[in-house]
Amino acid sequence: MIDNFFRYFLELKWKIRGTWVRFLDLLMFTAMTGAAAVIRLVLMDGFTGWYGLRDMALALLAGICVWRCKNSLTAGLTCYGVFLILPTLTVLSSYWQKPDGFYVLACFAGVAAVLMGKRTAGAILYGAGLLLNIQAVFLLPVFLLFWAAGRLSGAGIVVTAAAGAARLLLGTDVQQLLFGYGNEAAAPKVLKGIADAADMARALGQTDTLTEVGRRFLNGVDGAFTGWAADSSAVLTDNWCNVYQLLGPSDFTSEYFIAGLCLTGALVLGCIYAVIARGRAARFGNPEYVTELCMFFCMLVPYVAPHMNARSGLLADVFAVLLLFFCKRKFYFALGQLILSFSMYQICLTGVSRFPLGYYALGMLALLLLAGRDVFLRPWEEADAAQKGGISGE
């Protein structure tokens, strides 16, 4: 009798707006939401911020995307649950209390909106992401490809360009202006012994390449192109596991500052051209492809650009986990990216690294090669054929 009582709940289901929702689904939703709240409260040591709601919004958006793309509420709810407990997002919002999740939410919503056919809304959301944090520029190649594939209007590109220009002129991230710099006390070991304010800001991961570029533009730095770079004596990587960990982050800082930006631009340009030339723009109807493409660019740009901070992998984390739900075989992206990303957080927060940072950089390179192979070399016809359902347009 007791057995039947509990089994009754397993069988319980309701039809809500054409979708069958089971008791287990509601239980999953409630339990994961509760668990995520508890995790955040523990990390915050009491309620000190409301960034958890932002994380929930991101998780909901991701869950809805997966649900509608795969036509599976189970997959959607699992995605929601996993996003709620993403280690990097959780620590960022609750322990470190950084506002980075806002630009991630805006960018993610922008990509989803464009895929759903809401081009203007997608461009506005992405522009908002750019204003909030310049690191949204990692996704700029994807939006350029959206335009090349006819999924974004010319006006959308103008909106994006305007947002980017506004951000450069502003010289600082809007998220910093609105929400502050987070909990600096979370990184006591990093702050210890650092007297110079600029170095302290860098150590906390407050600065990035384009903040420097914008700042100098506002201050009207004259001189030759190399003279601009010559002002840059900061280390080449602010705790991100990229190529500069292998080359030495303190060597040739002024030379590699400009050369690194040029190389990043050239690689991105080459990849954009490769996508167009190989006719991959036709794959933009495939959410798995778009997710992997977003992940690839979010890995590539911070890998070669100078002055990337420890949180530069956040966008890639999100897309890597999302990719897991579109293709289970590619679980290694989520696993590898989260391990690397979270390790960088730990190095920033505790000052301790288990391995020399160069090894993490090699690991990131391996992931990048695998992602590049998928994006540019894999025939996607069978993935297109296997794609079921999809996000309905207008």
Added chain:
Amino acid sequence: MLRRREESAVNKEFRPIFHKKLTVGHIQLTVTQLLFLAAVTALGIGMRAACLSYISQDYTGYWELWFAEIEKYGGMRSLAYDWYDYSPLFMYFLVFIEGLPFDPMYTYKICMSVLDVAAAVMAGKLVYELTGSRNRGFFAYGFVFVLPTVAANSALWCQCDVIYTLFLLCSIYYFLKERPLAAMVFYSLAFCLKLQALFIFPVLVILWVHKRVRVEHFFLLPLFYVLSIIPAWIAGRPFTELLMVYLDQGYTDTWALTLSWPNIYEMITPEALLVTYSTLGKCLIISILICVMYYMAKKRYPMTKGFILQMALFYGILTVYFLPFMHERYGYLVDILAVVYALAASRRMFLPVLHVLISYVSYTLFLTKGEAVPMIVYAFLLLALLCAAGRDVYLHMDGKDGKLWDRPQAEQAN
């Protein structure tokens, strides 16, 4: 699948511009292709401009002193003295640089950067010859021009590896075009500039076995070398000394079994048993080459354009892996060949990425004396790349490389 909306009127007007065809010289390009080439060239120039003012140890230790000697004795007359140990053909280039009314270091770096463009163009032509695809040729140009090792070698380090590499690329190109005389002329010029041209000499031997080049063509090497030393001999340096330049080079820089290149000697400690292992290493590579070349000479397989490139790549990695006293810049040729290879066989895209990484880390080890990851790790990684390249060569000889190439490789005419 996800649905698309109708395209806006503005987009319909604007988008066709990118597909419009233009004629530049005798090449027809679309606006997109032209924009890509212009942008990547500008970015490559930007990379070099950022490094131009850096004064490297090689400049202060060698070039600056040599420019001073040239100025002291007055142009070509300075070549009569034995203050230089590079080949005379390269020294004429330095005399030319010193004679210009500009700062020698910047002039040198800019000249090398111009040659980088030429090398990138040759890489593009090689890819076009292998694939017939103009887009891939443009990619090759773009990637080679912005390759970190290529840019740093010329603009940062103030070195000259692009000179002989350019001639080697021309040589390979003409072998693909089945013009052995032109190919050997360029190879001889490369040899006259740098002894490192011999890294791919085994390729010529195999080509001779397959009747792609005649024995008489090999006489061009000593002929061109003798011709190249005549001006220096006329200037006053003894003929025998000029003939022995390369032999004398072999006795310099022998303080470690490997000079920052992560080859097999990184695995056995580069400073241990120097004399013993250096002799052993030379014998080892000769033995390996004998075995490999024996197998390649005896086996019957089609000599395709792709296989010529594969051989050059394989021998370029193999010889540098086992020879002692290899410098950090000796992966330069393979960096470029790997890009060409990957664009013709895109499944091998990992090759240029990893080889350029290894190459540049070696550069960094010399330039900054620091290493983030022990070089032995890269030594194993390079061994894996050597195995990958060797496996590709073997699969071709076994007739099992059909799926490797993006475009089927036709056998060259006998």
